[in-house]
Amino acid sequence: MKHSVLLGAITVAGFTAGAAAADTLGDVQERGTLNCGVTTGLVGFAAPDANGEWEGFDVGVCRAVAAAVLGDASAVNFVTTTGQTRFTALASGEIDMLARNTTWTFSRDTDLAFEFVGINYYDGQGFMIPRELGVSSAKDLDGATVCIQTGTTTELNLADFFRTNNISYEPVPIETNAEAQQQYLAGACDVYTTDASGLAATRASFESPDEHMLLPEIISKEPLGPLVRHGDHEWGDIVRWTLNALIAAEELGVSSANIADLGAAAGENPEVNRLLGTEGELGSYMGLDADWAARAIAAGGNYGELFEKNIGENTPIGLARGLNAQWTDGGLLYSPPFR
Amino acid sequence: MSDTHAQTVAYVRDTMLAESAPPLAEKGAVKWFRENLFSSPVNVLLTIVSLFVLFLVLRLVLPWLTNAVWDANSLSECREILAAKGLGSHDGACLAVIKDRWHQLMFGFYPSHLYWRPVLAFVLFLVAIMPVLFSWVPRQALYLTAAAPFLGYWLVWGGSIWGIVFVALAIVIGYAVFRALEGVNGILATVGAILVPIIYLLYAAGPLAGQVNDILPIGIEAVKSNQLGGFTLAIIIGLAGIVLSLPLGILLALGRQSDLFIIKTFSVIFIEVIRGVPLIVWLFTASLLLNYFLPPGTNFDLVLRVIIMVTLFSAAYIAEVVRGGLAALPTGQYEAADALGLDYPKSMRLIVLPQALKISIPGIVNTFIGLFKDTTLVVFIGLSDPIGFTNLIRANTDWNGIYWELFGFVGLVFFILCFSMGRYSLWLERQLQREHR
Structure with missing residues (x-):
């Protein structure tokens, strides 16, 4: 039964393949x-x-x-x-x-x-920080711990940005946006970086969004x-x-x-x-x-x-x-x- | 007795003492506590530490549950209600999300006026599986069991009834071919019983169903696969996998023990290849690679592909579990079957498998529970199972930022389902216990 469904689908596909032109x-x-x-x-x-x-x-x-x-x-x-x-x-x-x-x-x-x-x-990659950090530009983030999703272009963009500005940072690798939110709120990192629209949405879900702010720098192009x-x-x-x-x-x-x-x-x-x-x-x-x-x-x-x-x-x-x-x-x- | 020696020896007691209650420390709760919790200094220490940990956990969880908010339309509203009670946002659960999205967590995107259909299919499944699970149910009910998979499919996906009727007919055709050729040659009958229905399914079933449907259209509203979601999807994949993988796994286990070289090699390769690759890889194969292999424009249902992969995966495991049961059986049992003059199918059906399967029950149920929980992996290929729905619900601005309540609820439902399966297997083992009593 299982195999026959598979075979059946392939056969049906074979019949219809000719008709499935790009229309x-x-x-x-x-x-x-x-x-x-x-x-x-x-x-x-x-x-x-x-x-x-x-x-x-x-x-x-x-x-x-x-x-x-x-x-x-x-x-x-x-x-x-x-x-x-x-x-x-x-x-x-x-x-x-x-x-x-x-x-x-x-x-x-x-x-x-x-x-x-x-x-x-x-869109573009941005930074979110707690307001109490007292930082107004990403260039002042020397030595900050940064929550970042691993294996994404945001990771590479971040490395580029800090290297061109000759400042250091300490990455806190995380897997998903949900995890990042928890880590950031728990204070495991000073900064959270991802696409600016994502940051805004994350910030909106916080209990007190006003205590957090997005920095003006956008460090990548994400059309x-x-x-x-x-x-x-x-x-x-x-x-x-x-x-x-x-x-x-x-x-x-x-x-x-x-x-x-x-x-x-x-x-x-x-x-x-x-x-x-x-x-x-x-x-x-x-x-x-x-x-x-x-x-x-x-x-x-x-x-x-x-x-x-x-x-x-x-x-x-x-x-x-x-x-x-x-x-x-x-x-x-x-x-x-x-x- | 007391009278017999009454006057003979003075120091022999001539009356029975009245029964007195056991000492306080040797009865009831005190005894139980002493024996189970405070039997030794280490035990005392462990008990105290455990109680302390339990206290720490409950102190956090209980107020969180008792302060839960059930009536709110968004997370911020929840927080306002908690704040009005003078509580912080972490002091109470926002279970309103479960209430608000209950239907989605249960049924996914299934049309709301048709919710009764998956429910009915589930009830039908429970009724149909009764004769398999419990021996006191009349054997005639097995006919319902045979029809249930087709009826269940029809109820969930809908559409014309003729499709499933003509697919089910393939089994009848296979049986008829087998009976017709049985007298000629056993192997020929088996091959015919497999090949003829496949050819029928490929070339005849579809057009026939279409034509009959034109003459006599009987059907219910069709539901597309991507409208399935939530626990409906998890249960459909899990149950289909369980029901289909058991017979397939038993066949593979027997095939692996077979003396026929081709059957044996095929079974070994199948089991080892399927078992040697992670399920998530097979799921990606189902969703991505098949798309490349099949011609463009093919619409081979994704849920069906996933069910096939999950079935094959768990069949490989079941096969090994059953093989363990077969190996545990003394050779004498096989020889006894031969000595009785039973042919291979009969010796397996009457002597070997009943004993081997009984031994394998814990392993089989273990595999089933694992399979059911593994259905959550489909979230990675974009299906909206309960875990996938926690994401979708959070993506709504109303519920953005809610985690514990959703994951806790999903975990609880999974626990209830898996725990019941485990309990049933324990009960079944006790029922089938034949030795040591």
Whole structure:
């Protein structure tokens, strides 16, 4: 029985292998749901609520794509992936896209044959210290004990940073964020270092967050973004421009509050009209209908709304926009024009 | 008796003394304490130290449990409630998280209106396993036992009923082929009984089920594998592994003892390879490597892959445990079976295995308990078992930063389940005790 299931699956696979060409859009539409890879839980980015509904910043991207392609923001099948399984899940076709705070790096883009379609969060490695330490810059941390996750790029970044600044530190190796939190609170280390968004989330869970602070230095570049498989450019375009639509919508002042009005009829701003499909037929170039972007924006709001709702300053995590502000506000978000 | 010698010897007592109570130190609790806790100076010292350690632990844990907050929607709310009582955040457990996420810890993402289905499947399993576990249950109930795996699968995953009906039919076909060829040749019958159902499953079962379903669609709402989670997932993987690995393990143990070179070599290689590699590696193989080997676009259910790997892994261990039981049996038993003129299957079924398995019970249950706890390893391949769910729950801003309560709860449930298995095995050993009495 067990063997036969295995053999059966292989045989079935053999029959269908020929048909499974790189037509992700067609597959998704036929299936009626989008398989979206997310984390096994990261505060603010992806987590289920008490009813099992997924929410978070990365989840918002999945829902926007589902809304654009399928017209239903809830038609997403969330597949939890770990750091080890995420890339094979994507490469094998188990998921259609991965929105799992994954850093865009050279080797992942080229060697692993993935296509990063954009950046939805500019992260970087930061430091958290107890306020009573009285330190205001990471360069004053000479001789500090640092809690650090072993085997990660953060470990290497940290060594580089301290060496370039010619100061010494004593590493306290830890395995997981949960362990780090306990060690740091127990005073086993003076400093905890990991991605700044993670630090903010960790700090938010403390009993008295005000007694701890994040240092201003960010010592690495961690551009996080959704990615798809190499080789299906049509599908890559859809995910890329859905993300761009969310970013452009904020820049153009289109939000979930006014999208019904703006999307109903062509308005004064031609770019808004093109974006929302009231003018021109941009959607048809990707094999979608005219108001694909309008649905994506209506799903969870534009980029700014998603940010504020999940990780922004009014949430317990309380991240400032910083680099993730629109280019017009001094940030790095810059969507190519919809034309 | 007292009358017989009443007048003969003066110093012989002529009446019985009334029974008096044993000395205070030799009865009841005092005796028990003296014998078990204070029998020697070392024992006294150990008792006092143990009591002190127990006191230290309980002094921390008991107030933490008695001050527990049950009604709150987030960790910060818990802390506020504790603070209002004048307690610090570490003075009381925030068990509200268990209450808030009870359904998720138990059922994962299973649709809430269908919770009755895994529960019913579990009850069905318990009922179906009764005739196997307890000899007083009527033997006819074994038919239910045979049907239970298929019904359980159907209840949990849903979908058309015809799929499992036509898969179950493979067993009937195998049996029919065996009976038909039995008269011709024993080996041919065995080979046929294995090959024909496999060919049937590969080429006929799927299309047949599809066509019958078109004519007569009977089915319940289908549930996808990644909606399984929490203890439902742990129990499904654990029970499926346990139920499937026992027969497979027994076959492997017999294969290893076989005189047939190919069967013996295959069994030895299988056991040694599977046992020689950590389970986590097999799980990664199931989730990652198979993805590379199978053609792209294949959707071979991840939970099914995990169940297969867990089953194979524990079957290798069971095989060695059973081999120990077989080796412990005196050669005379094998010879007696031969002397009675029993053929191989009958001698195994009637003489050897009942005795060998009885010897192996502690080892088998030990392996099962280990297997059940090992199901938590699936968290590393992204499945949401109870441990995985502690992560997911913590990833919500409401419950970020909560550890002890969740891990304690998961540990408690695992303890209850594993402890009951251990108790059953002790009971079974006593039931089957035939010597030394």
